[in-house]
Amino acid sequence: QxxxxxxxxxxxxxxxxxxxxxxxxxxxxxQSFFWYRQYSGKSxxxxxxxxxxxxKEDGRFTAQLNKASxxxxxxxxxxxxxxxxxxxxxxxxxxxxxxKLTFGKGTLLTVNP
Amino acid sequence: xxxxxxxxRYQVTQFGKPVTLSCSQTLxxxxxxxxxxxxxxxxxxxxxxxDKDFNNEADTPDNFQSRRPxxxxxxxxIRSPGLGDAAMYLCATSSSLSYLSYNEQFFGPGTRLTxx
Numbered sequence: 233q234x235x236x237x238x239x240x241x242x243x244x245x246x247x248x249x250x251x252x253x254x255x256x257x258x259x260x261x262x263q264s265f266f267w268y269r270q271y272s273g274k275s276x277x278x279x280x281x282x283x284x285x286x287x288k289e290d291g292r293f294t295a296q297l298n299k300a301s302x303x304x305x306x307x308x309x310x311x312x313x314x315x316x317x318x319x320x321x322x323x324x325x326x327x328x329x330x331x332k333l334t335f336g337k338g339t340l341l342t343v344n345p
Numbered sequence: 346x347x348x349x350x351x352x353x354r355y356q357v358t359q360f361g362k363p364v365t366l367s368c369s370q371t372l373x374x375x376x377x378x379x380x381x382x383x384x385x386x387x388x389x390x391x392x393x394x395x396d397k398d399f400n401n402e403a404d405t406p407d408n409f410q411s412r413r414p415x416x417x418x419x420x421x422x423i424r425s426p427g428l429g430d431a432a433m434y435l436c437a438t439s440s441s442l443s444y445l446s447y448n449e450q451f452f453g454p455g456t457r458l459t460x461x
Contacts, residue, residue: 236387240385263447264447264448264449266449266450268452273457274454274455275433275435275452275453275454275455276388276435276452277452278449278450278451278452281447281449283447320387320388322450324447324448331376331395331439331441331448332390332393333390333448333450335387335388336387337385337386337387338385338387
């Protein structure tokens, strides 16, 4: 069964620190990788996606992908209390339904003032 | 602004009473999805439309049905809601047609369903 695994947390960091969120996936044929932020009671909001090995930066966010290790991460620099949310990793596993995403259960991040 | 809209935002129904949730989009995306999300769980795909083609997930109960009368609208029908169907229902869209797209999905605000 194709799976996406995340540590459920909670991950607690002080304001201004770097938060590191990790995700592993089971299908080596996976093609693209997405990070969503979900505030409590709200819907997921797309933060970033990445499809090539290496780093992709957007403001305070950096996504890192290592396909050989089947690992994708999200770094949040200068963490703010407003970053406190659940972060969902989602993977497009390709194949015949290459527009479907498989979601992890999410990591709860708490940024303490 | 282009967006995904869901109505109602909150829905209360009685056990066994049919309910319909709606989703509309101004993104002109060809793929629309319905997810069910329960507390502290990952969104669970119920079904999706690729253009007019309906695709049901194998483990989606028969109690859940969907309609897509046109590109912009999609409906989720729950024929006989049970207590276990209380959840957040999320509509999402994506485009498989743009060469710039990596099939990223954009979610509506969700409908919170309560079953009494």
